[in-house]
Amino acid sequence: xxxxxxxxxxxxxxxxxxxxxxxxxxxxxxxxxxxxxxxxxxxxxxxxxxxxxxxxxxxxxxxxxxxxxxxxxxxxxxxxxxxxxxxxxxxxxxxxxxxxxxxxxxxxxxxxxxxxxxxxxxxxxxxxxxxxxxxxxxxxxxxxxxxxxxxxxxxxxxxxxxxxxxxxxxxxxxxxxxxxxxxxxxxxxxxxxxxxxxxxxxxxxxxxxxxxxxxxxxxxx
Numbered sequence: 001x002x003x004x005x006x007x008x009x010x011x012x013x014x015x016x017x018x019x020x021x022x023x024x025x026x027x028x029x030x031x032x033x034x035x036x037x038x039x040x041x042x043x044x045x046x047x048x049x050x051x052x053x054x055x056x057x058x059x060x061x062x063x064x065x066x067x068x069x070x071x072x073x074x075x076x077x078x079x080x081x082x083x084x085x086x087x088x089x090x091x092x093x094x095x096x097x098x099x100x101x102x103x104x105x106x107x108x109x110x111x112x113x114x115x116x117x118x119x120x121x122x123x124x125x126x127x128x129x130x131x132x133x134x135x136x137x138x139x140x141x142x143x144x145x146x147x148x149x150x151x152x153x154x155x156x157x158x159x160x161x162x163x164x165x166x167x168x169x170x171x172x173x174x175x176x177x178x179x180x181x182x183x184x185x186x187x188x189x190x191x192x193x194x195x196x197x198x199x200x201x202x203x204x205x206x207x208x209x210x211x212x213x214x215x216x217x218x219x220x221x
Contacts (some may be wrong), residue, residue, distance in 0.1 A: 001047045002202040008051040009198070029073065035157060041066055043209040050201045055067075103160025104140040105166045113165045136166030 003017035028036045045062050048054060117131035135154040141148060145156070164176030187207055194200045 001043055001205040002198055004044055005047050005051055005198055005205075006203050008048065015177065037069060038066055039209040041069070043205045044210045047205040050196070050205065100144075101137065101140060101156045101162040102165075104156065105136060105158075105162040106143055108136075108140065108143060109166060109169070114165075114169050114172075117167070119167065136163060 003013045003020050006013045007017050025037065025042060028040055041062065045054070045058075048058070115133055115136060116130075117128070118130050119135045135155070137158060140156040160176065160180055161173055164172035166172075168176070191200065191204045191207065
């Protein structure tokens, strides 16, 4: 983001930007996950907007590029016999699966114990000698979408709320919402009060896309 903003603002570091862009994309797609790459390009769009006004053509091109990349990754990473089924899976993952995780959590944990700390990447697991367990998003794949598992899928995309409920039930939803709101609000206040420099704009771009990935990832607390 830093190199991209620097190029847009001062017409410098173009080759460095191209190299970092290539390395970043390679790092993000090496494990087959699609969401990090999508959020990365959204971050580039936010970086662009911090320097220049975004026209409708830029928005359309960005959406077309992101959709094309997702479609291409599905073709390369997964094997489908029918193009219609591939299109169905693509639309389902983009517009339906996000909400489905909430319903999966409500259904699955109505008859199973919540995960507690066992699926969270924290130091408390080692200190308390807690046996690691799969995250709820992985459990849901095997429970509700076994066909997707056979085709290479490994987790269900979802919201912060479904993770907090899966780990600590309704108490987790309440306190997890407070946690997410406080952290994001403080960061918004911090960036809004900082002077707009290349570094602060770069971190702001990262923060905006990280709200739904790193910062709001309950299991990565």
